[in-house]
Amino acid sequence: xxxxxxxxxxxxxxxxxxxxxxxxxxxxxxxxxxxxxxxxxxxxxxxxxxxxxxxxxxxxxxxxxxxxxxxxxxxxxxxxxxxxxxxxxxxxxxxxxxxxxxxxxxxxxxxxxxxxxxxxxxxxxxxxxxxxxxxxxxxxxxxxxxxxxxxxxxxxxxxxxxxxxxxxxxxxxxxxxxxxxxxxxxxxxxxxxxxxxxxxxxxxxxxxxxxxxxxxxxxxxxxxxxxxxxxxxxxxxxxxxxxxxxxxxxxxxxxxxxxxx
Amino acid sequence: xxxxxxxxxxxxxxxxxxxxxxxxxxxxxxxxxxxxxxxxxxxxxxxxxxxxxxxxxxxxxxxxxxxxxxxxxxxxxxxxxxxxxxxxxxxxxxxxxxxxxxxxxxxxxxxxxxxxxxxxxxxxxxxxxxxxxxxxxxxxxxxxxxxxxxxxxxxxxxxxxxxxxxxxxxxxxxxxxxxxxxxxxxxxxxxxxxxxxxxxxxxxxxxxxxxxxxxxxxxxxxxxxxxxxxxxxxxxxxxxxxxxxxxxxxxxxxxxxxxxx
Numbered sequence: 001x002x003x004x005x006x007x008x009x010x011x012x013x014x015x016x017x018x019x020x021x022x023x024x025x026x027x028x029x030x031x032x033x034x035x036x037x038x039x040x041x042x043x044x045x046x047x048x049x050x051x052x053x054x055x056x057x058x059x060x061x062x063x064x065x066x067x068x069x070x071x072x073x074x075x076x077x078x079x080x081x082x083x084x085x086x087x088x089x090x091x092x093x094x095x096x097x098x099x100x101x102x103x104x105x106x107x108x109x110x111x112x113x114x115x116x117x118x119x120x121x122x123x124x125x126x127x128x129x130x131x132x133x134x135x136x137x138x139x140x141x142x143x144x145x146x147x148x149x150x151x152x153x154x155x156x157x158x159x160x161x162x163x164x165x166x167x168x169x170x171x172x173x174x175x176x177x178x179x180x181x182x183x184x185x186x187x188x189x190x191x192x193x194x195x196x197x198x199x200x201x202x203x204x205x206x207x208x209x210x211x212x213x214x215x216x217x218x219x220x221x222x223x224x225x226x227x228x229x230x231x232x233x234x235x236x237x238x239x240x241x242x243x244x245x246x247x248x249x250x251x252x253x254x255x256x257x258x259x260x261x
Numbered sequence: 262x263x264x265x266x267x268x269x270x271x272x273x274x275x276x277x278x279x280x281x282x283x284x285x286x287x288x289x290x291x292x293x294x295x296x297x298x299x300x301x302x303x304x305x306x307x308x309x310x311x312x313x314x315x316x317x318x319x320x321x322x323x324x325x326x327x328x329x330x331x332x333x334x335x336x337x338x339x340x341x342x343x344x345x346x347x348x349x350x351x352x353x354x355x356x357x358x359x360x361x362x363x364x365x366x367x368x369x370x371x372x373x374x375x376x377x378x379x380x381x382x383x384x385x386x387x388x389x390x391x392x393x394x395x396x397x398x399x400x401x402x403x404x405x406x407x408x409x410x411x412x413x414x415x416x417x418x419x420x421x422x423x424x425x426x427x428x429x430x431x432x433x434x435x436x437x438x439x440x441x442x443x444x445x446x447x448x449x450x451x452x453x454x455x456x457x458x459x460x461x462x463x464x465x466x467x468x469x470x471x472x473x474x475x476x477x478x479x480x481x482x483x484x485x486x487x488x489x490x491x492x493x494x495x496x497x498x499x500x501x502x503x504x505x506x507x508x509x510x511x512x513x514x515x516x517x518x519x520x521x522x
Contacts, residue, residue: 075491098491117463118481123473129462157459166453167460169495170446173505174460175467176482177512178439183476185431192427196475198418199428199435201390202378203468206436210464212384214457215444220379221437230336230359234430243515244434250511251438254504 004140005109007067007091007148011035013059013081014072015043017119018095022072022152025127027051029151037062059084066090068148070113071104079103091141097168100161101135111136111145114164115153118175127152133159133167184244216258223255265401266370268328268352268409272296274320274342275333276304278380279356283333283413286388288312290412298323320345327351329409331374332365340364352402358429361422362396372397372406375425376414379436388413394420394428445505477519484516 010031012023015038027033027050037056038044048055056062062069064086071094073081078094082104085092091109094101097116104110112135117125132149134156136142142158149156159167182203186196209218222230231252238245271292273284276299288294288311298317299305309316317323323330325347332355334342339355343365346353352370355362358377365371373396378386393410395417397403403419410417420428443464447457470479483491492513499506 074486074488076488098494116459118466118470120470120474120479123470125466126462131459131462155459155462163453163455165494165498166449167455169498170450170455170460171463172482172495173442173446173449173508174464176480176485176516177442177508178464178467179470179476179480179482180512180516181434181438181442182471183480185434186476188427188434189431192424194424194428194431198377198392198416199431200471201387201392201416202432203435203439203471205379205386206439207464207468209379209381209384210443210461213381215440215447218381219437219440219444221433221440224437225335227335227337233359233426234433237426237430243518246511247434247438247515250507251441254508255437255441257504 003143003147005067005091005144007144008032009034009066009090010068010070011037011062011066011090012047012053012070012072013037013062013085014070015040015047016072016074017121018115019070019072020047020121021119021125021127022070022095022113022115023047023051023053025152026070026148029148031068031148034066035062060086062086062088064088067144069093071095075099082106091136091144093145097133097171098165101137102161105137109137109141111141112161112164113145113149114159114168116167116171128154131155131157133157133164135159135161135164181247184247188241188244219255219259221255223252224259226256226260264404264408266328266352266405268405269293270295270327270351271329271331272298272323272327272351273308273314273331273333274298274323274346275331276301276308277333277335278382279376280331280333281308281382282380282386282388283331283356283374283376284308284312284314286413287331287409290409292329292409295324295327321347323347323349325349328405330354332356336360343367352397352405354406358394358432359426362398363422366398370398370402372402373422373425374406374410375420375429377428377432379432389415392416392418394418394425396420396422396425442508445508449502449505480516480520482516484513485520487517487521 033051033053036048044055067090069092092107093113114133117130294312294314297309305316330353353368354372354374375394378391
């Protein structure tokens, strides 16, 4: 039985990091990319050339007959961009963690195609392992979306807007905030004439361990041991680093509270 | 020319995670482990058997003729344990990031043998990649220690007590605090009926990216974009999670300050 709705042709709106990776992956998975639309003509051109697509500068100009319109634009631009699209019959999806699906409800078919990963243009990503969180305005739409996602990744989930927003928040913690910790640690080492490379094996092992253990069981360190002498020494060492000291204080208090109260 | 001082025979004091990994690695590297000394008889017995060593329950009872005494005991126990050791001629080293070398100065040869890594018994560690930070009371001692460390790892560094303490502090940030962030994120997902596994690829990529970029350049997320609408939404979502909210607030403020002030 042929499904009611299938996705074979794609228009991509956006030319940033997410568009960069998803467009090329869709192309490799056999989808026909009709256009890449972005006001950043140069970015759009490079991406379009890679996947044999045309370009469009403005959303009003995209072709109306594609099966799938992927809005890979910043969260704050989704509604505006959607407002400028023609009344297409294909499925319109955004890729945002925090934006409700219903901002696209003026379209006949709409949904969300959210990859739970961080993307940079210069860095290839193993998409097969990336969780895709999907939402769709109809079962037929969901089914078509699922087929597309399953061609890119082996981890495809049906996730409501509410849960997706929670995943996105958790992603900020483990990605953006972890990175901020790393940046602070690197800065601290640099200021003290030590190489950042010395911390890399430890950073890797910190994550590796979580394959075997939940993080709450993997917790170690002075606060976990209740070693207040070390906590005091560290806080003294941070007297000239107020931001780092604030982080140190807050985390140590929370870990002490968690394991000793 | 034969060096003045060489390390061939080893007594290990301690039977915890660090002792567990280092003792077996030293054994594999051809060192003769004479004894494993620990009041935890069962732990010591298992480790000793693995490396063909004898056991001792108390430090007073260790043999006095080993070349190397490795004190892999908790930071707070080092001075006490060292106080109970006989007056040995071999080199006495602790494995602590935060303890000065000079707490061992009553010995003829002493130093520090600090692996910058997190160890758990159940989890094998690629020691070859682990930075070993060494300190010794004499050049001959350092040279002997360096030979031992180089047999275990390709990353061997001469590090003063002051710099080692700074590395240790940075290690707390990237390992213990990152783990606390992960634990909070996992808890938040669990409370919302979402699987922790969904975050694993993102956690891995967060660290992988740092091979290519320093963390301060890899920073992304709502605070980095100055996206205050998302920050507000996230803080609202955290109203029932005060610890997580405090972390979210502090980190977002610091990232905003760093990139926008």
